[in-house]
Amino acid sequence: MRIFNHKQGCVKLTKDNQGKLSILVGIVILGVVITVFFRFENFQAFVTDNPQATLIVSLMIYAALGMTFIPTSPITLFLAVLIGPLQAALVATLGNTLAAIVEYKIGQTLGDILNFEEKKRKLPFSLGRLPIDSPYVLLFGRLVPGGVRGLSYIAGAYQVPMKLYLVTTIIMSMFSALVIAFGGDKIISLL
16 A cells, blocks of 8 residues: 655555554544534533443543544533532543543554654754653643644654653643633632
């Protein structure tokens, strides 16, 4: 199987990369389906009717939303009202960490398929030498709009060590979850 590359002509895919590409296409299709058919109202009704399953369903939704660009803040706010801000922050931290791992793995798979290690040296503006594996970039890059998901994909493609990636992800996921859960709970209580 060949994929067209405008600079090098056709690139031949190995069997291993064909399998990875198939899985990646499946994940992208699943992400598009989730994006199109996700309805917060349905989630709210299910959680209200099944409070015991709230944790498991919420974690699955957080992980699934890692494949999409749907923000998870509304779920965190909803959980803060439903189960309390501290519990919601803990669920959101775990869920967003799971989502970040999914995003990292997608970026890593794309990097493998496209042979990114070799191609990053040729990126314009010295982008191949960006210190993506710096803890500061991994922490503060998530504060930029689109940075949470974009940085996860890039970290996977750059093959940032998982230990470093996971620690910085948990720190920023917990920080944002606490701000959203407690801040949202206070704002909602004022209404």
